[in-house]
Amino acid sequence: MPYINTAPSLLDAVIESISHHERNLGRRYYSEHGTDRVTAGQFTAEGGATVEVTALVSFAKKVRYGQDDERTVRVGASAKCHGWGCVEPSSEESFGEPVPLDAVVYDTAAAVEPHVQAARVWAQKHAETCRAQPYTGH
Numbered sequence: 001m002p003y004i005n006t007a008p009s010l011l012d013a014v015i016e017s018i019s020h021h022e023r024n025l026g027r028r029y030y031s032e033h034g035t036d037r038v039t040a041g042q043f044t045a046e047g048g049a050t051v052e053v054t055a056l057v058s059f060a061k062k063v064r065y066g067q068d069d070e071r072t073v074r075v076g077a078s079a080k081c082h083g084w085g086c087v088e089p090s091s092e093e094s095f096g097e098p099v100p101l102d103a104v105v106y107d108t109a110a111a112v113e114p115h116v117q118a119a120r121v122w123a124q125k126h127a128e129t130c131r132a133q134p135y136t137g138h
């Protein structure tokens with residue numbers, strides 16, 4: 001029987017991204033701003049190119065004088081077609097509202113689902129019609 005890889009849980013990956021960020025706060029050279037990208041699906045387009053769905057985990061810090069810094073995270077998703085010369089190579093990035101970084105991590109991560117679902121719908125639809133070929137480098 002062939003072995004079939006099971007995709008890792010998206011929710012676990014997003015939770016890990018947020019936990020990793022929290023663990024590394026305050027380390028030297030560690031950026032408190034930035035966006036983590038977690039692959040959430042891949043589709044093969046009509047022309048053979050790959051359409052990739054990505055969950056986005058975006059971190060920010062606001063310095064507030066006289067108070068603790070305000071650290072926030074927001075989750076979202078986008079889809080991107082890697083077809084060479086594709087006429088519509090990416091969906092819009094969609095994000096939820098920023099929430100405090102120290103909010104319940106499961107709830108923060110679970111908010112990614114509707115964004116990823118919308119990006120997957122875009123990817124599926126795009127894959128059905130896109131005839132751009134994968135770029136092979138030659």
Ligand SMILES: [Zn+2]
Pocket residue numbers: 045049081082083086087088089126130131132
């Ligand atoms: Zn395309």
